[in-house]
Amino acid sequence: MTPASPALSPPPPASTGDTLDLILHHLLPVLLVAALSAKSLVGRWRLVHSKLSILLSSLSAAASASPYSSGNPLFTDLLPNLLTTLRSLEPLSTRCLDPTLPSGKLHLQxxxxxxxxxxxxxLHDLELLLRSGLLNQANPHSTAIVLSLPSASASRADLSLYVRDLFARLQIGTIDLKIKALDSLQQFLASDPPKIAPVVAQEGDLAFLIRLLDPSSHSLIRDSAAAAVSLLATASASSRRSLFDEGALGPLLRLLDTGSLAVKEKAVVAVEAIAADATNAWAVAAYGGVSILINACRPGSGSPAIQSLAAASLNYISAIDELRASMAEEGAVPILIDLLASGVPLSSKNAALCLWSLASFGGEPIRVSIIEEGGLRNLLQLLHDYSLSADPDISEHTLRAIHALSFSAAAAKTLSSSPGFFVLLTDLIRRSSAATQLAAAAVLSNLSPSDELKRSMAPSMVALVKMLESSKPESAQEMAARALVSLLSVHSNRKELARDEKSVMRLVQMLDPGREEVCKKFPVSVVLALAAGGGGGCRRRLGDAGVSSQLQKLADADVPGARKALHRIAGGRFKNLFSFVRRE
Known part of the structure; x- marks a missing residue:
């Protein structure tokens, strides 16, 4: 019995250089001649000949880049696949030498x-590699399966090369290589977003990255691409603009509408960042994004993060006159009102801000709609729940929405007869941030509460006097003055403020023509209200503080109300003196 021969081991895989040599010097020359010699399907073989000629030129360029090209994993992976395709053409060319095609035309075709x-x-992949420059220069990452991040001190050229390598892997590599490249891209962007994002936008193929958001893409690739796009959208204005110009908004809105929860969260981050630009906000509506964003705000439609960012996006859209009516027609109002009561601070805050925009600029019909849907009730509850919140923006945005609604007679009547609301206003004016104080003063100045409610707000007057000195924002002095004039219509409030020497001195100092940061008509209106009838004690204290000399200067300068205030104070002092003489 003859001994069994040992099993033959498979031949070692050909090196990159050997494969390249085989293609360049053996297969391609033969196929180029064969393509021109075909007697059947001549038109198709002319197309093949054209592609083979381009391939010969491109491979020759890649070969001249050795040893860099031979070490690139994308190039080494490409060659075996190319070799297989070229070898499949050999028998086809032989069969096409016979014009009669005895074995059948359709199958051969x-x-x-x-x-x-x-x-x-x-050929597309090879040309992409050549354009990227990865085959023509030393790249420390070229042989790595998982790319390591460039160092913090890497030059712009190194960063650019790294980005081109990443995107080449995205477009040429296997699914695993694409996923690893996307992971590396996310890490790269997260390492220093403001610095890295513009490089990626300039050197990378954003159009291809956006195509990976398509529903037909592999789910892992689509999810990772959404995360990368989200980082680019929030990292810098230039990368955000590049995404918009390359058409990212439509695919992102589609993901927000139909994607998984994780993908929706990434998509809405990018949509919110892009929609913050007024020009882009128009495009959101053009892509049908209004209804998608409204649905994203619905209870149970997603996470609190999705709801809050969707509401923020709607707020940007509501700033456009022509789109507010569309938002109302799409059903935004009741959804936003429900969001006020979500219990999630950021969602409630963004919903309040959006309702403020709708109520401020949408006209009386939208204000009535908000009130009828329970918007005022939910806003008041939100203000009560978060009046002492660590986030002052919640109170500010809520008050701004309430102020906008107060221009409706029904809302103004409800607010003016709500003691609990005025307790909150008093506390917010005394203890909150400057922006919240301004919003509270604006609401107060727009209402007509009873004298009893005005008396309950007396503790806020000192803070309002201080607010009169604020140079920014421009409306702060006006709102403070209007609120004070309203409160000083009550005699007891005038007496209380006049007894506060610091507040009186502040008013006198604000009347000084040298204090240019204070618009004089506002402290003048407060002095005029403080010197109103009902006893001369207030006028006497103002006169003793030196207000008359300041008012005289302002009267000479024709400041509105200054002359009237001067006459009121001087007349009061004369009457007091006359009464004293008569008693003597």
Missing amino acids: SDLDIATASLGLH
Whole structure:
């Protein structure tokens, strides 16, 4: 019995150089001649010849870049696949030498079309590698399966090379390589977003990255691409603009509408960042994004993060006159009102801000709609719940929405007869941030509460006097003055403020023509209200503080109300003196 021969081990894989040599010097020359010699399907073989000629030129360029090209994993992975395609063309060319095609034309035509399409894909990948420059220069990352991040001190050239390598892997590599490249891209962007994002936008193929958001993409690739786009959208204005210009908004809105929860969260971050630009906000509506964003705000439609950012996006859209009516027609108002009561501070805050915009600029019909849907009730509850919140923006945005609604007679009547609301206003004016104080003063100045409610707000007057000195924002002095004039219509409030020497001295100092940061008509209106009838004690204290001399200067300068205030104070002092003489 003859001994069994040992099993033959498979031949070692050919090196990159050997494969390249085989293609360049053996296969391509033969196929180029064969393509011109074909007697059947001549038109198709002319197309093949054209592609083979381009391939010869491109491979020659890649070969001249050795040893860099031979060490690039994308290039080394490409060559075996290219070799397989070229070898499939050999028998096809032989069969096409016979014009009668005895074995049948349709099957041969199909095989040739498949091989030609594969050849076109390989050629596309090779040209992409050549354009990227990855085959023509030393790249420390070129042989790595998982790219390591460039150092913090890396030059712009190194960063650019790294980005081109990442995007080449995205477009040419296998699914695993694409996923690893996307992971590396996310880490790269997160390492220093303001610095890295513009480089990625300039050197990377954003259009291809956006195409990965398509529903037909592999789910892992689509999810990772959404995360990368989200980082680019929030990192810098230039990268955000590049995404918009490349058409990212439509795919992002589609993901927000139909994607998984994780993908929706990434998509809405990007949509909110893009929509913050007024020009882009128009495009959101053009892509049908209003209804998508409204649905994203619905209870149970997503996470609190999705709801809050969707509400913020709607707020940007509501700033556009022509789109507010569309928002109302799409059903935004009741959804936003429900969001006020979500219990999630950021969602409630953004909903309040959006309702403020709708109520401020949408006209009386939208204000009535908000009130009828329970918007005022929910806003008051939100103000009560978060009046002492660590986030002062919640109270500010809520008050701004309430102020906008107060221009409706029904809302003004409800607010003016709500003691609890005025307790909150008093506390907010005394203890909150400057922006919240301004919003509270604006609400107060727009209402007509009873004298009893005005008396309950007396503790806020000192803070309002201080607010009169604020140079920013411009409306602060006006709102403080209007609120004070309203409160000083009550005699007891006038007496209380006049007894506060610091507040009186502040008013006198604000009347000084040298204090240019204070618009004089506002402290003048407060002095005029403080010197109103009902006893001369207030006028006497103002006179003793030196207000008359300041008012005289302002009267000479024709400041509105100054002359009237001067006459009121001087007349009061004369009457007091006359009464004293008569008693003597």
